[in-house]
Amino acid sequence: MSYYDIDSILTDAQKLPCTFELEVPGLGILEGNPGDDIKAGTRIDLPLWLGEMLSIGARLGTSRLVTLDMPDALAERVMNALKADPRTVDLRALAPHFYTLSERILEIFEEEEMVDVLINTFKKRAAEISDHAHNPRGAVGDGVDFLRGLDETERQLFRAAHDRAKQVRIWAGEAKKK
Amino acid sequence: MAFPLPRGIVASEIAFLAEMETVTVVPRQRLEGLELLGGPIEPLVPPRRASLPLWLALLLKRQRRANIIPPSWLHPESLSLILEVESQHQDYKNAFSPPPPLPGQPSVRDQGLEPTARPQYTLDGNRYYAAPPFLPQNTAQTTVSSGEPPALPFHWIEVGNMLLDSASDDLMDPGQIRRLLKDLREVRMAKMRSGVDVLDDAAMGGGGVALTGVGAMELGDERGFLSGVVDGLRKIGASKEQARREQLAEQRANGGYNGTQDEEEDYMEF
Numbered sequence A: 001m002s003y004y005d006i007d008s009i010l011t012d013a014q015k016l017p018c019t020f021e022l023e024v025p026g027l028g029i030l031e032g033n034p035g036d037d038i039k040a041g042t043r044i045d046l047p048l049w050l051g052e053m054l055s056i057g058a059r060l061g062t063s064r065l066v067t068l069d070m071p072d073a074l075a076e077r078v079m080n081a082l083k084a085d086p087r088t089v090d091l092r093a094l095a096p097h098f099y100t101l102s103e104r105i106l107e108i109f110e111e112e113e114m115v116d117v118l119i120n121t122f123k124k125r126a127a128e129i130s131d132h133a134h135n136p137r138g139a140v141g142d143g144v145d146f147l148r149g150l151d152e153t154e155r156q157l158f159r160a161a162h163d164r165a166k167q168v169r170i171w172a173g174e175a176k177k178k
Numbered sequence B: 001m002a003f004p005l006p007r008g009i010v011a012s013e014i015a016f017l018a019e020m021e022t023v024t025v026v027p028r029q030r031l032e033g034l035e036l037l038g039g040p041i042e043p044l045v046p047p048r049r050a051s052l053p054l055w056l057a058l059l060l061k062r063q064r065r066a067n068i069i070p071p072s073w074l075h076p077e078s079l080s081l082i083l084e085v086e087s088q089h090q091d092y093k094n095a096f097s098p099p100p101p102l103p104g105q106p107s108v109r110d111q112g113l114e115p116t117a118r119p120q121y122t123l124d125g126n127r128y129y130a131a132p133p134f135l136p137q138n139t140a141q142t143t144v145s146s147g148e149p150p151a152l153p154f155h156w157i158e159v160g161n162m163l164l165d166s167a168s169d170d171l172m173d174p175g176q177i178r179r180l181l182k183d184l185r186e187v188r189m190a191k192m193r194s195g196v197d198v199l200d201d202a203a204m205g206g207g208g209v210a211l212t213g214v215g216a217m218e219l220g221d222e223r224g225f226l227s228g229v230v231d232g233l234r235k236i237g238a239s240k241e242q243a244r245r246e247q248l249a250e251q252r253a254n255g256g257y258n259g260t261q262d263e264e265e266d267y268m269e270f
Helices: A006-012 A048-054 A056-060 A076-084 A098-108 A112-133 A144-148 A152-171 B011-018 B054-062 B076-088 B156-166 B174-203 B216-236 B238-253 B261-265
Strands: A015-020 A043-047 A066-068 B022-027 B034-036 B039-041 B050-053 B066-069
Touching: A006 A048, A006 A098, A006 A152, A015 A048, A043 A048, A048 A056, A048 A066, A048 A098, A076 A112, A098 A112, A098 A152, A098 B216, A098 B238, A112 A144, A112 A152, A112 B174, A112 B216, A112 B238, A152 B011, A152 B216, B011 B156, B011 B216, B022 B054, B050 B054, B054 B066, B054 B156, B076 B174, B156 B174, B156 B216, B174 B216, B216 B238
Parallel strands: none
Antiparallel strands: A015 A043, A015 A066, B022 B050, B022 B066, B034 B039
């Protein structure tokens, strides 16, 4: 996670459902009503970086400003689907940066089971990605649906595996350059 | 970030390194010994065999000044034997066939013997132990200890491919060899892929993944993918790992630590 890493910047911008615990004067702009106050108990989707900052009081033990909830991408429903078959879930539709988002979430929440589910998902899908990447026809063919559902981390994996395999084929004279 | 090449070395660079492997040739013409930066080249006298680096051997072969004697593993019989071990042998269902034995290492037959490494000496008299890239694994040995099963050397894909390309008339049944090399590569690639399941041991908890016997080109091929997977698993499992460490630190603080735990954790299978 480098400061200039575009993926980590985009992860920061993903929305997280937050509930305000206190009434905040003048912050209605977040809800789309500039100038108004925000009432206690309002639920708003805030970017990860902002939600994390506002909820920091919870960790310090003082009265907190907002409480965070699990984002939809990591809801119970999704976890069950991933437990059933990791390969059929369209992660990209859930969140373009699914894994980096879940890393950040797991830093905030302690969810032992979710870690196991995600690790299993990542492994199963990585094996599938490797299969598709070594297919000389590339991303066309039967795998299109699966490959379209890859999140950003998985796309980089696919690209790494595919480029390497292609290089070796070019070196061995089985494929033409470019 | 804008650097166009991927991490690690690319296929053509691996092939370049493989050209330093020594092979055996039968020269057809005389050639004085050469003093090259990479080491002296022995003089070539026609009927006598000589050991040359692969690049020079290929050059002489293309000029029809020498014939290359293929290494013993690059033979349809040896290759089909290795393929059989690789695909049918129970012990190697999830592992790669063993690499050629190091000098002084007991062969597969008499396992259980303690390996006794034979040191070699540099010109200055310093002791050293030769390791795979610097051992002649592709020369046609005259003193092959019989009963030693054939094994794939570190640069098997590169050497095999280059010899098939430029010296196919020196090989026995090149078509068959080509097929067998391709089959071997596919079998081993499938193993590499199934190895993804055990990669999380490498990412967490200080486990390890055995890559004994994997060739240079295979490593280069899988480097980007496998390191990406390990990295991803490590990041996802970071919070769990954190918890594990805290627990361990707590145990240590409570005096429940017996000192051997760390050694077990760091144990890697080679």
